[in-house]
Amino acid sequence: MTLPPFDLHRPSSIDEARELLVRYGEDAAVICGGTELLLLLKLGFAVYGHLVDIKGIEELGGVRVENGTLVIGSTATHREIERATPVLEHLPALAAMERGVANIRVRNVGTLGGNLCFSDPHSDPATFLLALDAEVDCDGGTLPLSQFLVGPYETALRHGQLLRSVRIPVPAPGTGIAHRKLSFHERPAATVSCAVRVEDGTIAEARIAVGSVGARPIRADSAEQWLAGKSAEDPAALAAAAALAAGAADAVEDANGSAEYKRELVRVLVERCFRAATS
Secondary structure, three states, rough: OOOOOEEEEEEHHHHHHHHHHHHHHHHHEEEEEOHHHHHHHHHHHOOOOOEEEEEOOOOOOOOOOOOOOOEOOOEHHHHHHHHHHHHHHHOOHHHHHOOOOOOOHHHHOOOOHHHHOOOOOOOOOHHHHHHHHOOEEOOOOEEEEEEEHEEOOOOOOOOOOOEEEEEOOOOOOOOEEEEEEEEEOOOEEEEEEEEEEEEEEEEEEEEEEEEEEOOOOOOOHHHHHOOOOOOOOOOHHHHHHHHHHHHHHHOOEEEEEEEEHHHHHHHHHHHHEEEEEEO
């Protein structure tokens, strides 16, 4: 497989990148790590005459904490995130999730912003960040991640707009976080993330995100509401919540299995994820 010919542009500012995207219109695409886009080009699934490489734009990079929020630049690589001191100090579960993304080659060049902008329904970061109430800061303003991820391979970004950063509220003390998945050939068939805060044995807050089984990752709102106020040690309550999450996942049949099989995967993974988050 060979790449089709294209012109590569390396802007040094957001304004310059935006101007290039507007100038070349639909014949231009943003590239940073390129782990997804270059594969599409090689396979002939996409053709662009101009690629705008944004990894040299300094203000789009870095990992930092601002006013209780972990801010990750869109061009930060998965490898950078998993090793960043602010992440290890304030959200080590994020580092653990990032270490499970694809393989070391992909993590060294692939970026968090690129992963989210590609909007692959099988994205580990998207599911994890949904459970953490993450937001994205882009040219169009700040959006909850749930509104940014419109559908499979589709986001709320319009052409010419850039994703600048991902903003994750630092979890409240006592919050347990877990991420579990079942993968075939490095591609998740079902993914679940849980963030649970327990006070005096009672579930004060539960957030459950499910991905890889439907058109896009979702929050299992009905399961979260069911768990609120229940005992963290009540297996019947957990089983009921897992069943609600499985039903809300909107699973679709594909090469990884039937919709029924995927719902069963979700049910099992929610129970395992919840127990890991509360252990």
